[in-house]
Amino acid sequence: MADIATLQVPQITRRPLHEEAVDRLRELIVQGRIAPGTRLNERLLCVQFGVSRTPLREAIKLLAAEGLVQLLPNRGAIVAKVEAARVAETLAVMGVLEALAGELACRNATDAHLGEIRALHYEMLAMHARGDLAGYFKFNQAIHLKLVKYSGNAVLYQLYRQLNASVRQARYMANLTKKRWDEAMREHDEILAALDARDSARLKALLSDHLTHKLASVIGVLSSPAAA
Amino acid sequence: MADIATLQVPQITRRPLHEEAVDRLRELIVQGRIAPGTRLNERLLCVQFGVSRTPLREAIKLLAAEGLVQLLPNRGAIVAKVEAARVAETLAVMGVLEALAGELACRNATDAHLGEIRALHYEMLAMHARGDLAGYFKFNQAIHLKLVKYSGNAVLYQLYRQLNASVRQARYMANLTKKRWDEAMREHDEILAALDARDSARLKALLSDHLTHKLASVIGVLSSPAAA
DNA sequence: AAAATCCAGTTTGCATGCAAATCATGGAGG
DNA sequence: CCTCCATGATTTGCATGCAAACTGGATTTT
Incomplete structure (x- = not known):
């Protein structure tokens, strides 16, 4: 009883x-x-x-x-104020963290994990097709977070989440232009492909570039706020 | 007045x-x-x-x-307990952070900064020659911290210090063997040379390897505490 | 008129007191 | 002998009260 x-x-x-x-x-x-x-x-x-x-x-x-x-x-x-300089520094750090995460995920992620990321990827593409920016951000965030999580390195995951939160507002300003958004989607396609192939070197390079592009995009917006 | x-x-x-x-x-x-x-x-x-x-x-x-x-x-x-697994994860993250720091330092550090690191390097070598382990640790830490600081990325520096503190105890167990200690000194020589030449690609690789070796050393000690 | 000073009103920083939760110890039951 | 439970002691979590520091504006001084 x-x-x-x-x-x-x-x-x-x-x-x-x-x-x-x-x-x-x-x-x-x-x-x-x-x-x-x-x-x-x-x-x-x-x-x-x-x-x-x-x-x-x-x-x-x-x-x-x-x-x-x-x-x-x-x-x-x-x-805390989100100064352009600090955001740039943070994204630079997140870039290498994500690159490491990708490398580790190629080794440690299970097929089920990959399937989950793939599902999120298609959900994100759907949002992109609809032009639903808020929905896109949600799934985009989810993909990046899951990728880091599935690296299997808990310290890395915690740190990444912390940094992500601290620049969250800024990230919302990133993919404002249609051109950059489309480009980001192509990058994500390649990222998924590399992950599926468990090609760690390629994934590492792709993620690093992806963040570098995002950095450039965010900086462009932050340094010219009137352009919004 | x-x-x-x-x-x-x-x-x-x-x-x-x-x-x-x-x-x-x-x-x-x-x-x-x-x-x-x-x-x-x-x-x-x-x-x-x-x-x-x-x-x-x-x-x-x-x-x-x-x-x-x-x-x-x-x-x-x-x-917080310092479990071997967590230390390993932390060092892996510190590895990529330091690699990034080295890359940035090659671009951003002034000659005065490099001189300061060089001075610390020789102080460390002196401690190594004397077999003064505590003194060696002190200067070794200082070198790595300064290198990250001189990257010019404040977020990176803060994060690195945070991680360093969280595994500080464990790091003291790293270079226990004479062999590993000598090897680490050779690695530091190369690191300094690459930094002086501002060869960012080489420095990045060296730092990454250096941390990987340190990781292996620490793990070896932590997983077999009786071997101390 | 500009700058420095002063004086409420507000806000933060800290100490203390009380209730809830946890821990430890001992005893009853199996 | 071990397990389980009860009960007092300890510890944490929280609310409140008070003193120190800050804020903004009026007053005085130059």
Whole structure:
């Protein structure tokens, strides 16, 4: 008897509030609902999240180490600004990380994993065909994240996600031109082919180029904001 | 008048206690004074640091996002364990980061920067000649850090330092054998030569190999702890 | 008029107190 | 003897209160 009850016991302990706060605040930031440079007013966010200042402050500290917010001693925290220079640096790093991920994924990913990526790839192509930019970004992100995940290197995955979050807003500005979007799709085709063939050297080169192109695209947008 | 007074005004505000706590706690952890897996007792650390629990808890959250400690909901935090698998993964990532750093440093480092690295290189050789392991580690670390710093990519530098800290204990186990130590010195000679020649392709390859060798060395030690 | 000073109002940083969860120890039952 | 459960002690998580620091604008000084 009481199997269900005993099984639930380890789960009834509720999730700490500061974890909840971290997720909600991160969501607000990466979605751009709080403009970069804005001060995070503790009291305001408290009432918004329905928690006290203590767990909220702990959440802010977590996000600070992630690089999403910047701590100003005695002046609280502000949403980290996404400066063009920093985005460029971040994408350069992500480029080599993804190249490594591709290399490892060729060795470590299972056929099932490859199938999953292939499925996402076609979903992405569908979004591209429809001109659904939001949907495209979603699947594009998913593909890149899965690829890194299936590298089998957990440290790499965690780091990549961290960097990705810190430039998420900027990435949304990347493939703005139709030309660049089409080109990115061709690149993705090649990436998938190399992955399927488990050609690690080729995949590595393709991913590196892909990120370099994305970098150039993002920089172009960031350095001339009026062009949007 | 009152130049000194007005200049000091912005500085009299004392450093927040949680920042102090972060530094002291990080020091304890990376130096291995607190064994991996140990629970961080808040009350204990409070009296040790002379601060209240609130700033201490915030410090722990910062270190958690850095990866030095692991948060267990409702059970506080423990010092992150350095498992062989995780060290291997981390070194693999550091390898590509350093390769990128070398590539960038060839382009961006000034001659003064190169001179500084060269000086550190000779200091390291001196330590090697004396058989001073601790001194050798110190200068070896300095060289690698400076190289990454002089890449000019701040994101890369921050990430590299973070990863380096998280496996610091393990790195001390790396060059245990005389043979590996001598080999590492030869590799460093080549690295310096490539950097001086600003041969980015060669430097990239050398650094990548260097880390791969270090990885193999560390793994060998970690997987057979009795062999020490 | 421009710059420096001063003074509320607001916000952050920190200490403390309390409730919930976890841990440890001992005893009952098999 | 081992397992399971109960219960007190410890520890974590959170809310609140207070002091220090910052902010912005009015006042004074040059």
